[in-house]
Amino acid sequence: MPRNQTNNGDLRTPIVFYSAKINEGIDGRDVAYEQVYATFAEVYNPSNKDITIANSISTKASYTVKMRDPLNAYQPSNKHYIEIRDPRLIGTKYQIIDIRPSFDERQFLTVVVGGAIDG
Template identity: 55%
Template sequence: MNKPDFRYKKPEVTTSELRTPVEFYTSKISDGLHGRDVSFEKVFYTFAKVYSPSLKDIEISTGKSMEARMTLKIRDPLTSYQPDNRHFVQVNDHRLENKKWQIIDIRPDYDNRDFLIVVIGGTPND
């Protein structure tokens, strides 16, 4: 007689789900006459699964006086790059304008430790 197996199986993510290219940038003040211009420097490039923010992501962004626009799921780059709240993300999709979004929250994917969840958005006026 076959017994049912109740061991936890982590959800599988295939490469075909990570299909949207995303770029991570740092910002700095440009050298110049006024010192007010901001320049962006690309620090990391990868593919991500892009989807609408969950209620949890929206609640986190509300506490930071920001508005969550998208949630990204990326492979954890480990030591090659660690996302930071001071960094910006550009989602390279023809349906979105080439805008750099602020990172609101970064957390590991608790279902699969090989991935990071990055919530991006901006202030409500953006």
């Protein structure tokens, strides 16, 4: 039975990774986002497995993102945020819930995002 493999034509949605830091302001509670990496990805609704992972940390999974593994250029962290640059979602940043390498297709990473915050 053939696997459902991802190819370059599936990586159509631009995504941007951000780190967050406290903005130097009067009250010290403003958050500033700094872009740390950008790429194209396949974005789709989360699977039951991804929803279960998100529920274990009391967060609602919003999307599953499959991207090429950037290797040493960038390592995603659950301290980072993702903005999916789709016209329907632009301006919303999502927390990274889970990061896992794809063992079927070794050149890809799967990232589960949720907990939307407005950028």
